[in-house]
Amino acid sequence: MDLSAIALPDKKGQEEEFTFIKGCSYQGVNGVWRIDSGKPGPIVGITLCTHGNEISGLAALWYFRHHFLPNHTLENGSVIFVLNNLEAGERYFIAQTLEDEMKCRWGKDNMNRLPADTMTRRGDISYEIRRAQELYPTWQSFDAALDIHSYTADLEPMIVSCFAEWPDLTETWPIRKVLLNIENIQRDKPACYFY
Numbered sequence: 001m002d003l004s005a006i007a008l009p010d011k012k013g014q015e016e017e018f019t020f021i022k023g024c025s026y027q028g029v030n031g032v033w034r035i036d037s038g039k040p041g042p043i044v045g046i047t048l049c050t051h052g053n054e055i056s057g058l059a060a061l062w063y064f065r066h067h068f069l070p071n072h073t074l075e076n077g078s079v080i081f082v083l084n085n086l087e088a089g090e091r092y093f094i095a096q097t098l099e100d101e102m103k104c105r106w107g108k109d110n111m112n113r114l115p116a117d118t119m120t121r122r123g124d125i126s127y128e129i130r131r132a133q134e135l136y137p138t139w140q141s142f143d144a145a146l147d148i149h150s151y152t153a154d155l156e157p158m159i160v161s162c163f164a165e166w167p168d169l170t171e172t173w174p175i176r177k178v179l180l181n182i183e184n185i186q187r188d189k190p191a192c193y194f195y
Contacts, residue, residue, distance in 0.1 A: 033061075035081075037074035039076040043079075043141050044142070046060060049086070050147055054105075082135060
């Protein structure tokens with residue numbers, strides 16, 4: 001399928017997708033939508049809005065809901081969409097100016113710079129730490145995951161791979177730049193470190 005022929009949703013359409021997934025719940029956790037084939041198989045996680053103002057992942061959700069599901073079924077396994085930073089995303093969609101939107105990346109903690117001991121902390125006041133703890137069982141269920149981010153710089157798309165490179169999964173993508181080992185190089189841990 002030629003994806004260039006599909007008109008992606010505008011900000012209003014992305015907000016509709018945000019509202020949809022925000023209203024979903026899986027295993028008592030809001031902002032999580034699981035689509036199950038009913039047959040054993042891999043669990044693919046697609047995480048969105050790790051930073052509240054990086055909304056491109058909502059286009060993947062929109063495509064899956066409006067173009068994939070009406071025409072296909074999962075053969076086996078399941079797909080789980082996760083709205084990582086629900087609170088920052090909510091702030092993004094009520095922001096009135098571009099300057100306000102830029103302040104919606106996170107609250108207290110960057111979900112891509114989480115402390116390595118995030119899952120053992122108790123009573124933390126940080127929304128992002130508490131949200132990561134809440135999402136951890138879902139994240140841990142992933143056999144493969146894609147954490148979709150956006151950026152405004154004029155750069156080629158890239159894949160940042162945690163733990164391993166999976167060329168067989170990405171060989172048909174128009175992305176050639178792959179960064180490896182980030183979970184060991186950056187000071188704190190990206191959310192995908194806990195997947």
